[in-house]
Amino acid sequence: MAQSGSGKKIANNLVTASCAGVLAVYIAGYTRTQHAAERFTAQIAERRPVVHDPTMPPIPEPFHSPERKAEHVKAPAKPMPAPVPAETAEIPPPDPPVANIAPPAASPEPARRAETAPVAAAPKVEETPVPPPAPVWKDGTYTGWGYSRHGNIEASVVIESGRIASATISQCRTRYSCSVIERLPPQVAQRQSPDVDYVSGATQSADAFYGAVVAALGKAK
Numbered sequence: 001m002a003q004s005g006s007g008k009k010i011a012n013n014l015v016t017a018s019c020a021g022v023l024a025v026y027i028a029g030y031t032r033t034q035h036a037a038e039r040f041t042a043q044i045a046e047r048r049p050v051v052h053d054p055t056m057p058p059i060p061e062p063f064h065s066p067e068r069k070a071e072h073v074k075a076p077a078k079p080m081p082a083p084v085p086a087e088t089a090e091i092p093p094p095d096p097p098v099a100n101i102a103p104p105a106a107s108p109e110p111a112r113r114a115e116t117a118p119v120a121a122a123p124k125v126e127e128t129p130v131p132p133p134a135p136v137w138k139d140g141t142y143t144g145w146g147y148s149r150h151g152n153i154e155a156s157v158v159i160e161s162g163r164i165a166s167a168t169i170s171q172c173r174t175r176y177s178c179s180v181i182e183r184l185p186p187q188v189a190q191r192q193s194p195d196v197d198y199v200s201g202a203t204q205s206a207d208a209f210y211g212a213v214v215a216a217l218g219k220a221k
Contacts, residue, residue, distance in 0.1 A: 136162055136163075136221075137159045137162055137163075137220035137221060138159060138162075138220050138221070139159050139160055139162065140158075140159055140220065141156060141157070141158050141159075142157050142159065142216040142217070142219040142220045143155065143156045143157070143170060143216050143219075144157075144211075144212045144213065144214065144215025144216035144217075144218065144219065145211075145215055146207070146208035146209055146210060146211030146213070146214075146215065147208060147211060148174070148204040148205065148207055148208040149204060150174050150175045150176065150204040150205065150208075151172075151173045151174030151175050151176075151205075151208070152171075152173045152174070152208060153169055153171065153173065153174060153178065153205065153208040153209050153212050154169070154170045154171035154172075154173075154212055155167060155168070155169060155170065155185075155209060155212035155213045155215075155216050156169075156170040156216065157188070157213060157216040157220070159220050163192060164188055164189050164192050165189065166185075166189050167185045167186075167188035167189060167213055168185050169181075169182075169185060169209065169212075174204075174205055174208065176202065176205060178205065180199060180201070180202040180205060181199055181202055181205045181206055181209055183199075184196040184197065184199070184206060184209055185209075188213055194210055194213035194214045194217060195210075196209065196210055196213075
């Protein structure tokens with residue numbers, strides 16, 4: 001028990017000593033800081049004396065500290081330059097008037113000439129008359145033979161002015177009568193060609209007549 005009581009006393013003594021040391025340091029620092037602040041304020045007051053402006057309203061008492069007074073000191077006004085007499089002032093000469101000259105209007109003559117210029121007429125192309133076709137065959141009467149396995153046929157063709165005027169069967173030497181192809185000769189003059197129709201049941205006779213006309217026209221060339 002005696003040892004625990006002595007330990008508590010030692011702890012209390014240490015705490016007291018620590019608090020006393022901290023308090024001593026604080027007091028010493030405060031004292032030094034206060035003296036430095038007072039010296040700084042005095043130096044400012046010597047360098048920039050306070051100038052009171054009679055036109056300014058009185059400043060309330062709480063703001064009469066040296067720092068606030070330094071903020072409200074009015075800076076001396078800069079001297080204004082003396083006015084220059086009107087006689088000596090240099091007046092720049094006025095700008096010369098600019099003549100408002102409109103650009104010359106474009107002459108409408110070229111456009112009018114283009115409008116009134118007569119349109120050149122296209123030269124007339126004279127059509128060259130197409131000459132009549134040359135005669136295909138020589139005028140005259142020509143005969144020719146056509147052949148088939150059922151017999152032969154001779155055709156007679158008349159040419160007038162280079163054209164076929166008529167065609168007929170001049171000889172019929174077939175197994176069957178040539179009346180079965182009697183409508184073929186007029187077709188030669190109508191078509192101006194030996195190309196005639198086929199006849200059903202008389203194909204051989206039609207082929208023989210066709211060959212006979214071709215042979216006759218071959219002589220007319």
